[in-house]
Amino acid sequence: MKFKQAIIVSIFLVIGQTCLAQNRISEDFKPSTLNQPGQEYPEVNSQGYARFKIKAPDADSVRVSLGLGGSGGTRLVKGADGFFTGTTEGPMDEGFHYYHLTIDGGVFNDPGALNFYGSTRWESGIEIPAHDQDFYALKDVPHGNVQQILFASKSTNTQRRAFVYTPPGYEKNKSKKYPVLYLQHGWGEDETAWSNQGHANLIMDNLIADGKTKPFIIVMTYGMTNELRWGHMKDFKIEPFQTVLVDELIPYVDTHFRTIADKDHRAMAGLSMGGMETHAITLNKPDVFSYYALLSGGIYTPEELKGKTKPKLIFISCGSRERPDGVKNAVTALKDAGYNAVSYVSENTAHEFLTWRRSLHELAPLLFRD
CATH class of the missing domain: 2.60.40.10 (Immunoglobulins)
Incomplete structure (x- = not known):
């Protein structure tokens, strides 16, 4: 009996020491x-x-x-x-x-x-x-430019702001025109988020330097989401922002930048609530965009796309700690219905910027291939 008790005590000591070792915090701060x-x-x-x-x-x-x-x-x-x-x-x-x-x-x-x-x-x-932070690191490669623009909005009677990323070489080759991605932030954020928190410009610079994506312009503007309190997203009305984006910002960008100003060379994507905006606007205006991307921002179904102009790509992503099965199942249903759809799940992340940085890194090479 004493022998058995000794064994049990020894086992608990080993377990305890293992747990302490696992919970020991390294002091390499x-x-x-x-x-x-x-x-x-x-x-x-x-x-x-x-x-x-x-x-x-x-x-x-x-x-x-x-x-x-x-x-x-x-x-x-x-x-x-x-x-x-x-x-x-x-x-x-x-x-x-x-x-x-x-x-x-x-x-x-x-x-x-x-x-x-x-x-x-x-x-x-x-x-x-992050173990994979190299893809958004600041490297010795040619860099694009992120500039602030101010554009008039008659619908809101205001001067509004956007940030525009132009790829490396944009200033030198005055004859080349580029596709455009309209990229939306999430609730609580604004038009600075994708550059500051998301490192969208560095992700693009590195992909372009590695020859992994076509160069394109990115436009980031405020999605008019923060007037709603957290938890009241169902009350959000897309029409005011849709008017600003489609009827005011896109014409301004096409006039002031060297864009390929047609549906086939225009994409829209957004994270979280920006994904909800992307979902609504692309369904309401299927003749404006050809590439759709929801980053932790819901899904598309074949039923809601039926009868509308077919997009060239539907990209849906999330973190592995969100709802990856919903994303994967949605893309399977879209593929079965004949759509070019891609899913991406960021491992060991939740509703956070590493999920969205990785998602943009996966999305960019898929855009504007033809």
Whole structure:
């Protein structure tokens, strides 16, 4: 009996030691690449943990809320020096994350981090290095240009803003014309998201340098989504933005840039709520776009496409922690109905920017092939 008890105790000791080894946090922390110049915190380590340090000597409570909107989060502990410090309970997903601080009930940004527009406000950002980050890395290759444009919108009686990516060589060859992708952000974000958080320009630069995609223009504008509160997406009306995009922005771009101004050379894609916008506008205006892409933004069905001009490509993607079976099943149904449809699932990611960076990387080579 004592022998059996000894064996059981030994087994529990081994299990305990294994768990401790698995939960041991490596101390190879380095400043996040998205820190303000000269700031050490927040830090990230090789396992994906994040560590925060905030000076708030008069505060009683500091919590870090991570993710779009921010919830729950990491409680920081106050030291005698007035600094609150803490490390996430577990490793974070690779890629970009929004976060903010809650200090004694008030919401603040981390003074050590750069800010990015998300959750309908400027949020702090942190980058967890990804094993495949090379495809959106800043490299010594020819670079395109991202420029701001301002265009008049009679329908809203405003001057509106968009950002336009033109590929490497656009300024030199004055006779060449290019296809265009209209690329939409998600709820809580704006027209800066795909360049700042998504690295769309770097993804394109690297693909073009490797000869993996045709050069094309990307146009990114505000989708008029943030007037709705989170949870009320069903109340969103597409018509005002559809008018801005189709009747005002596209004609402006075709007039001011060297575009191939026809349906066969025009694509629309969007992440999350931008995917919902893409879905609605491409169904309402099938003679405007030939390539459709929903990135964590729903699906198409053969029934809703029936009787409309057939697109050249339908691309549907999501993270493996979202609803990958729904994406795969939708694409199978579209293929069975005779559509050129492609699915993509980003491994080990959820509703987040690494999913969408990878999705754009997969989508771009499929656009404008003919």
